[in-house]
Amino acid sequence: MKQTAKRTIYDIAKAAGSSPSTVSSVMNGTWKGRRIKEDTAKRILGLADELGYSVNQQARGLRTAQSGLIGLILPEHNNRFFSDLSQSFTLEARKRGQCPVIIATQRDPESETRTVRDLMAYSIDALFVVGAAEPSEISRLCRSSGLPHVFIDQPCPGAPSVITDNEDGARRLTRAIIETIKPDQQGDAKVYFLGGDARLHASSRRIVGFRTEIERHYGTCGPDQIIACGYDPDIALMRIRELYDRLGGLPAGLFANSINVFEALLRFLVDVPETEFQHVSVGCFDYEPYGEFLRFPVHMIRQRHRQLVRKAFEFLDQPPADNALLMVAAELRLA
Amino acid sequence: MKQTAKRTIYDIAKAAGSSPSTVSSVMNGTWKGRRIKEDTAKRILGLADELGYSVNQQARGLRTAQSGLIGLILPEHNNRFFSDLSQSFTLEARKRGQCPVIIATQRDPESETRTVRDLMAYSIDALFVVGAAEPSEISRLCRSSGLPHVFIDQPCPGAPSVITDNEDGARRLTRAIIETIKPDQQGDAKVYFLGGDARLHASSRRIVGFRTEIERHYGTCGPDQIIACGYDPDIALMRIRELYDRLGGLPAGLFANSINVFEALLRFLVDVPETEFQHVSVGCFDYEPYGEFLRFPVHMIRQRHRQLVRKAFEFLDQPPADNALLMVAAELRLA
DNA sequence: GTATGTTGCTCCATCGATTGTGCAAACTGT
């Protein structure tokens, strides 16, 4: 245990008076299949521990064309959802005896492909992809090298994907918003959908869910109620201000389609008298723990990161059809 | 580019009509030193690109006893400071052409040592450690294998460490809190320090900083003003409630010594009339973007994650004395 | 006593890249 020089199976073999291949098979657990006596195995394990030996993964990986490394690429670390995923991913990978490698690529396509290539150079055993800028390019790369991969939170045509059931989540969130609207609400009693990009899969499903619930309750959902203004908080803030001016006050309900939009709303509300904003019913399709400490109720959708990751791993163990798309229900956190 | 089978230097060599060693030295950039003609190098690079070749890092690593992998272990992903660090770490590592491996160990000593061992099995080139439960054990492990390592945000005796200047940060934060106190403050006009563990390095330095500034301004700092009740938000909430009852209202100023304490404060304030809490001057020794959206000003200390990481990398390039401890000034974000 | 089977290993080629060494061919100086 005190040596600085790295131990190898040859050192252990010499110390145990046996051959390197015996040590090897003891260390990798195949010794029963290779008819090594249990006594021998125990003795070798003891020596290995005593001498502070640990397998050289590079050599093993070179030989077996595997590495025990498993990759996850995501846009950034500094985001609650992504760090939730990182957490679940780490736990699951370690539970399987693999080594998680998580890399943030800043939503930059070039960085994405470079990262995928780099990871492949390490012979990673599989790759999970979250929120990639160019999913199909990544899928192509993986496919061309035979690298098993699964997309999370973002469906990629032709590749197994695990995503949140956005439509169902949006319906439940919308319902919660409607139910929280106080009956004494005067003026414009409508609910507005704010933020997101209607061309993207997630947003479009959410809009469908929102519209369905609104129509069920109010009979109709005007086009003005859906303001898919993107993810930029500054633009969202402008839209909120416009809405406020147009309505002469806050609307009855607001569906914030991302954490950024929610932040914009908070920034706007800082200057609004408390008596006013305490009457707006707010829902956010994203989770932020600080939402619970606000002076008005906020319903939030939290993605089931644990489930998403688990299902993604299951896709590795039981490879599904290439176009398999699995949906996981979101968690609705009522205020 | 279309082949599923992995390319090797032998394939490229055959295609280029040259030897594997030539290809190797072209791929790893040593070709000038080995007097390879520039034409040859270019031709080989072209072929490599064309055939979709990428170096097998396992083979390279086996040969060179390096890996290009660089590790970071931290308690959890789901925390602003840690994810900030992950972000900076990733950028810096990639800039150096290394592959960042970030692993969360849940503040569990066993998980920590197992992770360090696992990472060493991959011959990682260096290891950064943040917020470990047992720093000296980790340092011992690394030392025994000759693995370069640097501690961040936590000094470890005998190992190079980069930490935030807690005393200076606490002084500046305290000063900001004092300056924000409105002159019309009636009743108990004192500032209170809440949370943390006085036995730990970081907290003790912060308490020193706090006390210094308080004494400079008020001449004295009573022992009741320092409530180092740990990091549990529930306990902190109890202490806040006690303080509130004892003073018959909110104090003039509050120094929240961690994000958990700050959350406890927010939870408490949800039930306090707005007129009351708008007069308390709050500082938090931690950063949380949502602090900016509150209806009262909060000064925050944000650790310079970028700097911490940069300095840590510099320690790798220019190994300092084993007990080197470098301090980085914190960033004070005024409300 | 010979044939056949089982036990418990060992031998050695191999994975792909690296690098010290060797060696022709081209060039330089005289």
Added chain:
DNA sequence: ACAGTTTGCACAATCGATGGAGCAACATAC
């Protein structure tokens, strides 16, 4: 024209673990 130098590359051992093949010792069968 011949020794000496430089240029441009090829050879082959090596890193540490793996696993198919082989082999001696012993047991069992007939």
